[in-house]
Amino acid sequence: MAKPMTAVQVLAAMKLWDVPYKQWPGWTTRGRDPEHGPFSDVHGLVIHHTGSDIGQSDDYLDFLATRGKPGLPGPLCNAATDMDGDLWLIAQGRANHAGEGSSATLNHVINEDYAGFKTELKPGPDNIDGNAAYYGNEVRYDGGQPMTAKQYAAVTRWAAAICHFHGWSALSIIGHREHTGRKPDPGSCPMNKFRTDVAALLKAGPPKATKPPVTPSPPKEDDMPLNDADKKWISDEIQRYAFWTQIYDLMMVDEKAAAQEAYEQEYAARKAAGATDVVAKAAAASKAAAIVQPAIAAMLKAQKEI
Numbered sequence: 001m002a003k004p005m006t007a008v009q010v011l012a013a014m015k016l017w018d019v020p021y022k023q024w025p026g027w028t029t030r031g032r033d034p035e036h037g038p039f040s041d042v043h044g045l046v047i048h049h050t051g052s053d054i055g056q057s058d059d060y061l062d063f064l065a066t067r068g069k070p071g072l073p074g075p076l077c078n079a080a081t082d083m084d085g086d087l088w089l090i091a092q093g094r095a096n097h098a099g100e101g102s103s104a105t106l107n108h109v110i111n112e113d114y115a116g117f118k119t120e121l122k123p124g125p126d127n128i129d130g131n132a133a134y135y136g137n138e139v140r141y142d143g144g145q146p147m148t149a150k151q152y153a154a155v156t157r158w159a160a161a162i163c164h165f166h167g168w169s170a171l172s173i174i175g176h177r178e179h180t181g182r183k184p185d186p187g188s189c190p191m192n193k194f195r196t197d198v199a200a201l202l203k204a205g206p207p208k209a210t211k212p213p214v215t216p217s218p219p220k221e222d223d224m225p226l227n228d229a230d231k232k233w234i235s236d237e238i239q240r241y242a243f244w245t246q247i248y249d250l251m252m253v254d255e256k257a258a259a260q261e262a263y264e265q266e267y268a269a270r271k272a273a274g275a276t277d278v279v280a281k282a283a284a285a286s287k288a289a290a291i292v293q294p295a296i297a298a299m300l301k302a303q304k305e306i
């Protein structure tokens, strides 16, 4: 059983995977009314196409998010991907995108037990509600030709971000036509290739993931002649740095990235200016610690207030 991602988790995942996302107003609280079915146990992702290259307008996004069609109100997807590569977040909650479909396909998705890197699934009869089980992405293209390169990059990274969050493989991604025999989408996008490309992204890992830099070791006597004040400063900074690397995993992606960048810039600048490795690392650690400590303090304070 996997709970659907919260809006905060979606945003963190989009940033972590460098997805060129945009937020359509209201997406964080948008979803189909609960009385139309649950959205509490998700298992996979469905890729769709809108069937039109023309529908790149804001009016079309409003149609997908809110208006919908007679008998099928919005939201009609969780995300939509434009030909220029923008990926719009449309709805955090349940969306009317998949409709009735095959329980045989859903079981293959849950068990990730099919030859999905070589072939596409043939759906069985429509007998389950796909909207309860899948996230959906409407790729805004005609489907008669391949997606644009930017569009394909955005939608594969979106899929990788969600699979990574839930710990799923790329076999948790299907095309709408694998869910139901009623549908042809996502057009000329072979889903075995799509899954293979997402699997490669997952193997490479998140592009924006930052690892704590290696903790510098205390200065050795033979590094260079250091006076006692220098040694104390280095040792203090290393301690401060060791503290924040311990709680590194609690930080938000942006703070990690900012700290990492500050560390690397300061280290490079100190080295360029002729500092020894240990002095450069201590100075870099000092900069990085100064960035993350206020954020950590705010986080701890917020936790106390909850």
Ligand SMILES: [Zn+2]
Pocket (backbone or CB within 6 Å): 047, 048, 049, 097, 176, 183, 185
């Ligand atoms: Zn579809």
